[in-house]
Amino acid sequence: MKEDSRPASSKVTPRKLGGRWSVVYGVPALAVGAGLGFFVATLLTSRVAQRFPEFLGAQQEHARVMFCYAPREQSSGVIDDYAKVAAGTEDHVTAYGVELLAQAAVLEERAHSDTAEERWKKAESACGAAGMAACSREALRSLAEAGCAHQHE
């Protein structure tokens, strides 16, 4: 048998091997434990998922009051901002997002803007993607204006 000719400092001793095993298994065990602990704790204690609809509801209320009562120059900005945020969170393909897009299209139409057609198409496409029953322009216009009826109730 050939003798190990490496210097003593680079020899793999049982002690060194044990240290490496500690790192190889210990660190992942710690990381997996921490990850699982974090996941389970947030899942059990966070109420964000349940309360997010309340946040969207408050924004919807704001968008409605702006759409129904505020001058177009002011309401367009608010509704466009909300629609952009909704697109970022995939909420544009929900009833909330479709209502915002319909409001934006109605406002553009009232302003005789060139972009009104584009806005309508966007609203119709989101409405289809959201699986809503009625996605015609008239249905979307009614949806936007129905929000105003809520304000008077």
Add this chain to the structure above:
Amino acid sequence: MKLRTSQLFLIALVGGGFGAWYGVDTARRGDAALTVMIRGAKNRSARAYFCHAPPEVALPEVQAWAQRQSEAPEDNAVLAKYPRVALAMLNERLGRAEAANADWAGVLRGCEGESCKRERWREQVQKVCKP
């Protein structure tokens, strides 16, 4: 020394403890941030009612805004009085002088100098309606 399964399990458990502590803290901070966002959206909505809607439609919304403010006041003492001033102005517009005076009394309690003038408060609050 090679790690035994029981020791690995213990390490994972310690990691889980840290993870859970951080998870609970993160969830708490997330909930608090969402509460602030909901409150902000509701207040923006109430301001929009005050600025643009007819007074009779706006009144319940502004009352709710004032209620929220009294339960958890803003840090800024001036901003904290806005809903009460808005309420006083709406009551004036609706011809409810008694209710308006009661709201003004609340706004002007403990005031000094310029801040005792109703007109000054009206101007301040009306500013939030401008784009």
